[in-house]
Amino acid sequence: MAAQHTRLALRGMHCASCVQSVEKALSSVQGVEDYTVNLPDRSADIEGTADAESLVHAIEAAGYEATPMDEDYGEAEREADEAQALKRAWIKTSGALLVGVLLMGGMLLGLLPELESHSGQLFWGVISMVTLLVMWGTGGHFFSGAWKALRHHHASMDTLIALGTGTAWLYSTLLVIWPDLAPVGNRHVYFEAAVFVIGLVNLGQALEARARGQASRAIKALMALQPDTAMLIKDDGETVEMRLASIQRGDKLRVRPGERIPVDGVIAEGETWVDESMLTGEPDPIHKVKRDELSAGTINQSGSIILRARKVGGDTALAGIIQQVRQAQNAKPSIGRLADRVSAVFVPSVMIIAIVTGWLWWHWGPEPKSAYMLVTAMTVLVIACPCALGLATPMSLMVGVGKAAEQGIIIRRGEALQTAASLDTIVLDKTGTITEGMPTVNHIECLGAEWDADTLLGIVAALEQGSEHSLAKAVIQAAQTKHIVLPDAEVPTIVPGQGLLGRASSHHWAIGNNGLMKAQQVDMPETVEKTMTSMASEGMTVVMVACDRQLVGLMGIADPIKADSAAAISRLQSMGLNVVMLTGDNRRTAEAVAKSVGIQQVLAEVMPDEKGGQIRELQAQGHRVGMVGDGINDAPALAGAEVGFAIGTGTDVAIESADMTLMRGSLHGVPDAITVAKATLRNIYQNLAGAFIYNALGIPLAAGILFPVTGWLLNPAFAGAAMAMSSVTVVTNANRLRLLSFPRHARPDTEMDITQSEHS
Secondary structure: OOOEEEEEEEEOOOOHHHHHHHHHHHHOOOOEEEEEEEOOOOEEEEEEOOOHHHHHHHHHHOOOEEEEOOOOOOHHHHHHHHHHHHHHHHHHHHHHHHHHHHHHHHHHOOOOOOOOOHHHHHHHHHHHHHHHHHHHHHHHHHHHHHHHHHHOOOOOHHHHHHHHHHHHHHHHHHHHHOHHHOOOOOOOOOHHHHHHHHHHHHHHHHHHHHHHHHHOHHHHHHHHOOOOEEEEEOOOOOEEEEEHHHOOOOOEEEEOOOOEOOOEEEEEEOOEEEEOHHHHOOOOOEEEOOOOEEOOOOEEOOOOEEEEEEEOHHHOHHHHHHHHHHHHHHOOOHHHHHHHHHHHHHHHHHHHHHHHHHHHHHHHOOOOHHHHHHHHHHHHHHHOOHHHHHHHHHHHHHHHHHHHHHOOEEEOOHHHHHHHOOOOEEEEEHHHHHEOOOOEEEEEEEOOOOOOHHHHHHHHHHHHOOOOOHHHHHHHHHHHHOOOOOOOEOOOEEEOOOEEEEEEOOEEEEEEOHHHHHHOOOOOOHHHHHHHHHHHHOOOEEEEEEEOOEEEEEEEEEOOEOOOHHHHHHHHHHOOOEEEEEOOOOHHHHHHHHHHHOOOEEEOOOOHHHHHHHHHHHHHOOOOEEEEEOOHHHHHHHHHOOEEEEEOOOOHHHHHHOOEEEOOOOOOHHHHHHHHHHHHHHHHHHHHHHHHHHHHHHHHHHHOOOHHHHOOOOOHHHHHHHHHHHHHHHHHHHHHHHHOOOOHHHOOOOOOHHHHHHHO
16 A cells, blocks of 8 residues: 555644644554644644554544544635634633632622531532533533543643642532531632633633634635636536546646636646736736646636646645645754653643642641642642643744745745754855846857858757757747757767767767867867957856867857846845855856856856755855755755755756745745744744743742742632633744734735635
C-alpha cells in the first residue's frame, strides 16, 4: 500500500499534555511514518500507510475524538461544528457565571443562612445539589476529560480543573452534612467558587476559540478560493453540476464568465481573460487561448470556455499551496521545544505542588486548617495553566505563516521562519530574480562582410532550438519576430556554463562566452574586446558567435531589471542585511546590473555547479545566508543556504529546493518574509515569557506565599479567571501579528485578494 496523507479534526484537546497524548497514540499505530498535531487548529496530519479508521481508533482509545477530513466531512462541515460548539460554550459560560454571581452576591450581602441551623443545613443541601447539576451541565467536559485521562494514565488541564472544583464541592457538601467538621464561625462553603471557576474557564475557552478562528483566517481564505462544484460536460454534451471531489483527470468542464477555475487544466475551446492575481500577484488579467494552462482558484473574467482537467483535488497548484501553509503552521521550531519539555511534566508537577501546599497548611496553617488547606490546594490547581505554554509557539506560528501567505509568501518549512529572522546576508541570483527573466536581443554586431545580422540570428536560433536557457529563448523569439527561416542544423553539443558547439549551413559553429572561445582557440581582436566592454557596460550579456574558429559576430542580450528590484534591495540593506549578487554572467555585465540596483558585492562568472560552493564559502566566513533564485542551476544554492527563497515564477526544481516561495515574483517578498519572521519570533518569545512568568508568579501566590506577611490569600474564583485569561492573552497577542504592516511600495495592488475572497 502506497503512503498517503490523512488529515483528522480533533476534539477534546486543550493543552500541551493533550497534544503529547495524541502524538503518543499516533506513534503506536503501525504504518504511521510521520505526524504533526496542531493544538491551535485542533487537527492532526499523518503520513504513512495506516488507514484513517486505525488512526481514529487509536486517538479515541487515548480519550479524544477524531474525524477524518475528506469529501464527506470537509472544512465547511468542521467550521459549522465549531460554530455550534462555540454557541454551546457561551451558554455554559452564562449558566455557570449566573449561578456563581447569585451565590457570591447572596453571601456578600448576608442574604444566605448560616450552617449552624437545621434550616441552614437544608438550604445548603439544596444548593449543593443545584451546584452539582450546574457543574455537570456546564463543566461536565472537564470531568469526563479528567476521567479519560486517568484511564489512560496521564493528566491534563481537565485534571486540574476537575480536581480543584470537585474537591471544593466535595468539601463543602461534607461540611453541609457534618457541620462539626469545622468550628463555629469558620464553616465556609465554596460552592460559588466551584461554579465560578468552571464559568470563567469556559469563558476563557470561548474567547480563545473565537480568537483562534480569527488566527486561521488566511488558510480559510485560501480554501475559499476553491469552488465547491464544477459544470461537467458529459459525453452526450449535457452539462451537469457536480461536486468538485467527483471531477476526474480528463473531464471536460464549462467555466462561465465570473466563475473561479475549479481545477488545473488547459483550455479545450474558447478564449478569455483570467485574473491570476491570487497566484502571481499580477493585477492585470491575462489573455488565455486554446491550449493555454489555467490554475484552480483563478477567475475567468470574460469568455465562456471549456476546460480539460489535468490536475484535480489535492494535486492542483492551489491545493499544494494550502498543504504547504498547513505544514508550515504545524511545524515545531526549535524555540518551542523547551515549552514542550516543560509541558510534559507540568500537570503532574502542579498536582505535587498542590498536595505539598495542602500538607504544609494542614500542619502549620491557622485554624480552620481544613479550610485553608482546601482553598490553597484548590487555588494552585486552578491557577496553573498548561494551555498558555502549549499555545505560545504554535499560535504565533499559525498567525505568522498565515500573514506571510496573505503577502504571497508560501512558507514550505516552519523552521525557516525562525531561521530567516537571524539572516545577515542575502544572495540574489541575477536572471529572473533581479531581472525580469525575459531577455531580448538588443544588438547584433557583425564582424565582417560574409555574414549579415539576420543570417547570424537564424543560424544561432536554429542551433539553440530545444534549449530551455533564457538567452536561447531570447534568440529564438527574435528570429520568430523577424520571420527568419531557420537553416537545417545538427543537434548541438552543450558545454555547461559556456555555450554550445554545432554544425549548420555546412560550417562548424561555437556560440557562447569568452571561456568557450578560448577553449576553441578563437582569436579575439583588441577592437572586439572594446566593443564587448561597451556592450557589457550597458548591462548586456554578450554572446560570441564563431564560425570555423573565426569570430564573426556578437549578440548583445539584455534582460530588463524588474521595476521594484532597486527599492526591494534598498529595503534589505536598510534592515542591516548584506546583499550579494551571484551570477554566471561576465563581470562587466554583472557589475553594470549591480550598480543600477545598488548592490556593492558581486560574485560573477560563477559556473552553475559552483553556486553551492559560493554559498558554503560565505557560511564559512560566519554569515547566515539566504539565497534567492528561480532557475534549475540555483537549486543547490537554495538547498544549501540557511533559508532558500524561490521566485514563484521560476522552475519547479528551484521551488522544490527552497524553504519559502515568493508567489508574486517580486523581490519585495524577501524583506516582507524577513519582517514576518522577526515579528513572529518576537511574538513567540513574548508568549513564552508571559506563560512562564504567569505560572512562576501565579502558583506561589496561589499557594499563599504572601499570607505570613500580608494575611492575604488568592480567591479561587480569581485564580480561575487568571488562568482563563492567560490563554486568551497568548492567543490575542499572537493575533497582533495580523496587524503587521509593510511599506506601501512593497504591497502589490492585489495584496488583499486572498482575504477578500472570503466575501466574494
